[in-house]
Amino acid sequence: MPGDGLLRIGELSRRSGVSPERLRAWERRYELLRPTRSPGGLRLYSQADLARVRLMRRHLDTGLAAAEAAALAKQDEVAAPTPPAALSPEALRHELADALDGYDEPRAQAVLDRVLAAMTLDAALGEVVLPYLHELGSRWERGDATVAQEHFASTVLRGRLLGLARGWGLGGGPxxxxxxxxxxxxxxxxxxxxxxxxxxxxxxxxxxxxxxxxxxxxxxxxxxxxxxxxxxxxxxxxxxxxxxxxxxxxxxxxxxxxxxxxxxxxxxxxxxxxxxxxxxxxxxxxx
Ligand code: B12
Missing domain, CATH: 3.40.50.280 (Cobalamin-binding domain)
Incomplete structure (x- = not known):
């Protein structure tokens, strides 16, 4: 089982009591689940996904149709404070990869906000941003990332790093x-x-x-x-x-x-x- 509270579909199924086939259908039809990908391409589900599946079951038990139950489960999630998502460097790197692979600049910036809030700058660079760039390079070499994805990702990251650099010429140091x-x-x-x-x-x-x-x-x-x-x-x-x-x-x-x-x-x-x-x-x- 992957670390960081992330679950593969079998474990999600065991914990929620919903079959993998039905979970996939809910993901496809209602966008109830928002998996990230492992480096090997496996879908990984978060604790928030698990919470949404449980809410969906509760609404179904009250006799609602599936589409209605899914809409409510997603709405409940917005209303209720979500538990903080896993903050390990590996989980954050996967999230960053997922956002950048999907050309989702606002989401990538939000992941970087969390990275910078949770870690020292050294750790953010050394454990998330630079290893992510290495992984991106290896994926590009293997043909698992396109040139467009690589250009997009490095441009977003370069902009963000230079944003952090603002004022780095000030002070009295060497x-x-x-x-x-x-x-x-x-x-x-x-x-x-x-x-x-x-x-x-x-x-x-x-x-x-x-x-x-x-x-x-x-x-x-x-x-x-x-x-x-x-x-x-x-x-x-x-x-x-x-x-x-x-x-x-x-x-x-x-x-x-x-x-x-x-x-x-x-x-x-x-x-x-x-x-x-x-x-x-x-x-x-x-x-
Ligand atoms: C993003 C990227 C680009 C971007 C660069 C954007 C930018 N503004 O930097 C763009 C699109 C411009 C680009 C272009 C090219 N790229 Co390029 N690129 C990458 C990629 C995916 C990430 C590079 C990166 O920033 N990594 C993060 C850094 C920190 O990691 P790193 O580069 O491995 O560096 C390590 C050390 O070398 C050291 N280090 C690096 N810089 C510095 C600086 C200091 C001060 C210190 C102390 C240490 C240090 O620290 C790292 C270890 O933690 C890599 C893949 C990879 N595996 O890294 C390819 C890669 C570097 N690119 C490569 C190539 C071939 C090219 C191109 C020639 C492709 C082409 N045919 O057009 C061109 C042109 C290059 C040129 N003339 O400079 C090759 C280089 C192979 C080689 N050694 O010759 C790589 C390795 C991809 C590959 N696997 O083939 N690329």
Whole structure:
């Protein structure tokens, strides 16, 4: 049985006393049930689904027709305060996946509201948002998620993360200048990293995706940050860029981050995940 209070159809049937066939019919005809999906694609039912089935049975027992009983069960649920849904990272990730797979932006934002209310920012990023993106990538590779779903999901999440980033340039902490390497468009890990640094008191200047090294260098010379981080996630940097990177490392404390980050003389390589690296770098700068 899955954790987090989620039930497969057999368990829902056992607990409610309604056969699986009838439960499926109620789901199909009256939209009485709102299952999420397990990573393997199985329908998972919540405690709220179970409560609705029990209400439906009670209304049927009073002699109402099925359609009427279903309408009342759904209405009762709105009137009565629903028990708080499961808040484990895994359950929230599934809910997020379900909302984003269905192009349901308001629902995805509502799930993210709950994630951010229930968890620290580190946990929200490290246990829900980033693992969700990994899963999305694997599903896309397997052909279980379309390019449209992947673009939609990463756009919604990017917008939300940048919303959380509002004001991350304020304060008196050390300054980190963050940019993606030239040609690199994957900036979600870098944004998460910036948020994790911000939570540790840093000020962030974020230049975003696909930034020429000369542009980052000019901003670095102007701002004199405590640290410059270039993200290299999916691209192989051309050899021609190496001299500019070495020159940047001579003038500034430079780190290259991500799975494709090359070794550059004088620069750090951040090979871990964004949250762990933010913690390590903060300790490094403090010492
Ligand atoms: C969302 C996404 C996109 C979005 C990016 C949106 C955005 N603004 O970031 C868009 C649609 C733009 C995109 C485009 C492409 N993508 Co893409 N994309 C993804 C996806 C689904 C999620 C990436 C993500 O943000 N993950 C969350 C981050 C945090 O996880 P991560 O990338 O695995 O990073 C880990 C570490 O590398 C590290 N890390 C990453 N960044 C940083 C930064 C810092 C500072 C630190 C410390 C650590 C760190 O932390 C993570 C570990 O927790 C991945 C699938 C996947 N498995 O990740 C593919 C993926 C990264 N994409 C891939 C590809 C091939 C592409 C394209 C080339 C596709 C194409 N043919 O057009 C293009 C262009 C890429 C380019 N020029 O940059 C491949 C890369 C394979 C490779 N290594 O070469 C992946 C892995 C998909 C796959 N399985 O094939 N993509």
């Amino acid at each position: 300054v980190a200048l963050l940019a993606c390497a030239p040609g690199e468009r994957h900036d979600l890990g870098l944004i998460a990293f910036g948020l994790a640094l911000r939570a540790r008191g840093w000020r962030i200047v974020f230049l975003g995706a696909d930034t020429p090294v000369e542009t980052t260098a000019a901003a670095g010379d102007e701002l004199q940050p405590h640290l410059i981080v270039l993200a290299v996630v999916s691209i192989t940097l051309p050899e021609a860029v190496s001299p500019a990177l070495r020159a940047l490392a001579r003038r500034h404390r430079l780190a290259l981050a991500g799975p494709a980050a090359p070794e550059v003389a004088g620069a750090l390589v951040l090979a871990g995940d964004p949250i762990a690296e933010a913690a390590t770098l903060t300790e490094l700068i403090a010492s």
